[in-house]
Amino acid sequence: xxxxxxxxxxxxxxxxAALSKEHDVDVYERLDIYGGRFTNLPYKxxxxxxxxxxxxxxxxxxxxxxxxKQVGAGVNIVRTDPMGCFMTxxxxxxxxxxxxxxxxxxxxxxxxxxxxxxxxxxxGTVSDMVWGDPEWLAxxxxxxxxxxxxxxxxxxxxxxxxxxxxxxxxxxGKYNTPGVPMGGCGAVVDAxxxxxxxxxxxxxxxxxxxxxxVEDGKAKGxxxxxxxxxxxxxxxxxxxxxxxxxxxxxxxxxKYAGVLQKLRPSEGVKICLAAxxxxxxxxxxxxxxxxxxxxxxxxxxHIDPSLAPEGxxxxxxxxxxxxxxxxNEIKLGLQDIRNxxxxxxxxxxLVQTYRxxxxxxxxxxxxxxxxLTPVKxxxxxxxGAKGRGYIEVEGVAAGVKNLLDALKARS
Amino acid sequence: MRITDECVGCGHxxxxxxxxxxxTCGVSRINDKCIECGKCKGYCAIGAITEEP
Numbered sequence: 001x002x003x004x005x006x007x008x009x010x011x012x013x014x015x016x017a018a019l020s021k022e023h024d025v026d027v028y029e030r031l032d033i034y035g036g037r038f039t040n041l042p043y044k045x046x047x048x049x050x051x052x053x054x055x056x057x058x059x060x061x062x063x064x065x066x067x068x069k070q071v072g073a074g075v076n077i078v079r080t081d082p083m084g085c086f087m088t089x090x091x092x093x094x095x096x097x098x099x100x101x102x103x104x105x106x107x108x109x110x111x112x113x114x115x116x117x118x119x120x121x122x123x124g125t126v127s128d129m130v131w132g133d134p135e136w137l138a139x140x141x142x143x144x145x146x147x148x149x150x151x152x153x154x155x156x157x158x159x160x161x162x163x164x165x166x167x168x169x170x171x172x173g174k175y176n177t178p179g180v181p182m183g184g185c186g187a188v189v190d191a192x193x194x195x196x197x198x199x200x201x202x203x204x205x206x207x208x209x210x211x212x213x214v215e216d217g218k219a220k221g222x223x224x225x226x227x228x229x230x231x232x233x234x235x236x237x238x239x240x241x242x243x244x245x246x247x248x249x250x251x252x253x254x255k256y257a258g259v260l261q262k263l264r265p266s267e268g269v270k271i272c273l274a275a276x277x278x279x280x281x282x283x284x285x286x287x288x289x290x291x292x293x294x295x296x297x298x299x300x301x302h303i304d305p306s307l308a309p310e311g312x313x314x315x316x317x318x319x320x321x322x323x324x325x326x327x328n329e330i331k332l333g334l335q336d337i338r339n340x341x342x343x344x345x346x347x348x349x350l351v352q353t354y355r356x357x358x359x360x361x362x363x364x365x366x367x368x369x370x371x372l373t374p375v376k377x378x379x380x381x382x383x384g385a386k387g388r389g390y391i392e393v394e395g396v397a398a399g400v401k402n403l404l405d406a407l408k409a410r411s
Numbered sequence: 412m413r414i415t416d417e418c419v420g421c422g423h424x425x426x427x428x429x430x431x432x433x434x435t436c437g438v439s440r441i442n443d444k445c446i447e448c449g450k451c452k453g454y455c456a457i458g459a460i461t462e463e464p
Contacts, residue, residue: 032453043426050423050456206453326420326437351436353420358456 004028004222004229006209006246007237009036010393011382013192014400015235016201017071019407025201026231028224030208034193036237036382037358038393040186045309047184048272048350051360053316054300054307055080055285056188057147057391058167059179064188064397073191076182078303082284083177086139089290091340093281099139102289107135117157118164126152126160138289145295145320146287147391149268149360159366162389180283180303212236212247212378219377233377235403239362239384240369253374263367265359267321269333270352275299275313276345291336293319293329315346320360326353361386365395371403379403412447414439417459424451424460 001023005012008029016027033039037051047054056064060077068075084096094101100108110133117129126144130136130152140152140160147163148155167176181188193203204224212234213220221230236243241260244252271294273279280286280299287296297317301308308314319333330351337348354360362384363369371379379385387398414424418438425433428451432444441451452460 030458031456041423041426048422048426050421330437350422350425351420352422353437355419356457358419358421 001233002026002221002231003233003235004209004231005235005237006212006222006243007036007382008034008189008193008203008205009237009382010038010189010192011385011396011400012036012235012237013189013196014067014071014397015237015381015403016203017073017192017195017199018067018400018404020196020199020201021071025196025199026229027196027201027203028207028209028222029203029205032206034203034205035186035189037354038185039189040184044274044349046272046274046312046314046349047186047307048314049185051270051354052185052393053270053298053318054180054184054304054314055298056179056181057394058176061176062166062394062397063387063390063401064393065179067397067401068188068191071192071195073188073195075188075191077179078182079177079179080283080285080300080303082282083175084285084287085282086142087286087288087290087340093286096287102139103135107133110136118161120161122157122161124157126155126157129157129160139287142287142289142295145268146285146318148365149266149318149320149354150364151320151322154364156366159389163391166389166394178285180300182304184300184304184307209246212243212375214247214251214375214378217251217374217376219375233379233407235379235381236373237380237382239382240373240380241362241384242357243373243378243380247375247378251375256374259369263363263369265356266361266364267355268353268360269293269319269321269326269330270354271317271330271333271337272349272352273315273317273337273346274308274349275315276311278302278313279315279341279344279346280313288336288340291340293322293332294336294340295319321353321355326355361392361395365391368395368399371399371406412441412445412449412451413461413464414441415459415461417457419457419459421456423454423456427451427454
């Protein structure tokens, strides 16, 4: 079978690596680099990233690690210890598991009821799940903002509960908590690109797909730089909406078009800091419930020092974008950083914004419409087709796994 | 080189610019240090960089 893949992001490369074992795979990438929003950006001796924060949410035991192993992509994923911390109002850190220390006795009394709610999928949003209680919202916003780049009010309760079940799914004491890929995001996509090429597949950089060729409602290939390339199936890693713009609108059935109209990306801001001394002090996530904008941060150079120049650390903050006034959102994020790290030696390396067609997630978590399109043989993978109940790249891997299972069942 | 209003501020152009001619904060802007090498164009996440004035 000939497989054309549009986009060499993590989803496209995972699908390409898996399918290239038995099929002829061509991956077309518009940019001069592969990896999409999951690769390294070398800058001033640091390994910054195009998107993700050098972290794999469920570490060495999640769906991404499992799929990497399955396709033969060798990546060493080291679990962070501690798993995570909360930053208090006084800029001190406490263990994630001691979150009750942050709450008044009134709010603490709600813990058992909340635990029960979290484990059973419920209608409504995370904000509903915590009764709109401002004390709880501070915590849930920092967690949703860091992990999904959405606020509690925009995060479906069922999705959050699915995520929690998957993270604690390893059984008592065996949590599927975050890990750092040694070599950063770039090591993951390099390993995948290596598998594609070893299996005889090709990754074409600087190659923009202009359209998907469709005959009688079935995908027949792609047109790249004016040239037709035939294929038996086409997999798109650029999300449902951009993919839908690549074929004749008569194939867009009204129901699917209606769904696309309603879908929104999740958007955010990442600020990369060059730290001359540790700002976080460990590789685990620090959730920041009491800032104006920053939801969380990490300092993965405690696990992989090669991601920063010798003796320095790379600290990255993330915040969900709360308004269209991006300059002001960034200003507030930078103010948070100044407040948190008073007297520390660091400088701002780069401020990166993720929105519109280069978002945090092409479709906000909990709203992904799956891999299928109205065109037979045309499928979508990536962060616009995540598997339910998984954070970020775990959702990408779970979505690719869903497609691979469906293709296997079909053949 | 010129960055259009489509810019989302991903920062790729700043990172790959050999002349240090780009500032990024919300959106990216090219200053007069630009040497017109065009390298930024191949890395722009959303194709917002053009050679047209």
